[in-house]
Amino acid sequence: MTNKRESIHGQWSSRWAFILAATGAAVGLGNIWKFPYIMGQNGGGAFVVLYLACILLVATPIFIAEVMLGRRARRSPVQGMTVLAQEERASPAWKYLGWMGVIAGFLILSYYSVIMGWAMAYVERAMTGSFNGLDGAALQRMFESFKANPMELLFWHSLAMLITMLVVVRGVRAGLQAFTVLLMPALFVILLLLVGYGVSTGYFGAAFSYMFTPDFSKLTAHSVVVALGHSFFTLSIGMGLIMAYGSYMPEKVSIGQTALLVVAADTTVALLAGLAIYPVVFANGLEPSAGPGLVFQTLPIAFGHMPLGVLIGTLFFALLTLAAWTSSISMIEPAIAHVVEKRGWTRVKAGIWLGLGAWLLGIASVLSFNHWNEFKLFGKTFFELLDFATSNIMLPLGGLLIAIFATWIMRRESSFDELGMSERAYTLWRILTRYVAPLGIVVIFLYGLGILA
Ligand code: PFF
Secondary structure, three states: OOOOOOOOOOOOOOHHHHHHHHHHHHOOHHHHHHHHHHHHHOOOHHHHHHHHHHHHHHHHHHHHHHHHHHHHHOOOHHHHHHHHHHHOOOOHHHHHHHHHHHHHHHHHHHHHHHHHHHHHHHHHHHHOOOOOOOOHHHHHHHHHHHHOOHHHHHHHHHHHHHHHHHHHOOOHHHHHHHHHHHHHHHHHHHHHHHHHHHHHOOOHHHHHHHHHOOOHHHOOHHHHHHHHHHHHHHHOOOOOHHHHHHHOOOOOOOHHHHHHHHHHHHHHHHHHHHHHHHHHHHHOOOOOOOHHHHHHHHHHHHHOOOOOHHHHHHHHHHHHHHHHHHHHHHHOHHHHHHHHHHHOOOHHHHHHHHHHHHHHHHHHHHHHOOOOOOOOEOOEOHHHHHHHHHHHHHHHHHHHHHHHHHHHHOOHHHHHHHHOOOHHHHHHHHHHHHHHHHHHHHHHHHHHHHHHO
16 A cells, blocks of 8 residues: 655666665675685684574575565655654654664765775785785785875775765666666676686685684684674665665565575675685685785785786775775665755765765774774774674664564564565565564674673
8 A cells, every 4th residue: 555655766777776786785895805804713614604694594584674664665764764663653763773774874984985995005006016026024014004104095085985976976777776787797707707716726625615614613702793793784784775775676576586686696705705815815825814904915915926916916906996886885875865855955965965974984994093093992993993883783783673673563464565475485584584583683792792791
């Protein structure tokens, strides 16, 4: 009955456009930079199992719920939650779930753009052969002195934000869709080339068994929290972005199947990124647990010594930049859609002001790598705190509330009607979203609190 609503922001042209755009938002620094290094910090195979369990049992059902809420409301997350709450006779306070998403997206964009800037800076370094012949210590110095230079970080952060906003202001179809449709295939091709290179090193088998032979004794309570947080971050769920993208989804498209395709693509890219990076790490006797520097200071050792290193290195950082770009253009969507709906601003005006705000906040992240690196709260710099607070607290909390709204507050008929699944698939989704996912999130949260205590 309520399905006649239309989004004022336009629509994806087809099911495939949604799949590509959502995959573009999902596949990003999270898959190629973060996943390989957190896997290395958390013992390899066992972490992969944990991560896959979080994706399947918690994140995927919530992804489906989030798309469903978006398409039903056909509005930005704040107005969307207001309308849905009214319709289900629930408290108007549910709109704050939308607000949390708007804020989380804004916060994530502010620091994401800084790291996207790193990737861009390293394209330049790779292309000019700066890694040639350098050893681990020299590359570590290069990375450290890069981070220690606020002006250089600021330059790249500004450029990253600028190219993000140039796409955002063009709108849903001419900007987000056109751009992602163009870039995603390029990204897959580069990734496959790099995996091919990994195979040629002769260390593919070693990487494979590192990633797929679990040793659970290597896991800590912290690994569990990180795996959960990452499953939200990598799929971009829990913050209303997928809700906004869902609101641009044409009627009649099957949400369940579409969501499964996006999740499969995102997970495949993360695993392939591991299979591209780890053969190089092992072939060069490098450390898997290098942390955030893994792709910036560890991999260049290999690029600087291998045949065709300039080409492979440039391709790798170009891949990282493209992946970051197709994600960065998505993050601010809940906020943009909100001001366009609520304040009647044009997309261009909204993009300029919100982009400017995120850019300004990003400067604090830039400084947290140099001038402010001594200022710590809970033992974390500003950048680390933002990353932790968004991925490990705000997104899982948003996801928990989405799961609760979709299956405890919303009437069964409403969700059944919007999802259009078979009775069996619907029941499976409902059990996972109503019981398994919320329980998983709460238990992992409490576990996490235990670590902090
Ligand atoms: N999913 C993106 C990644 O893995 O890099 C990160 C991300 C994008 C998070 C968009 C949140 C978001 F709204």
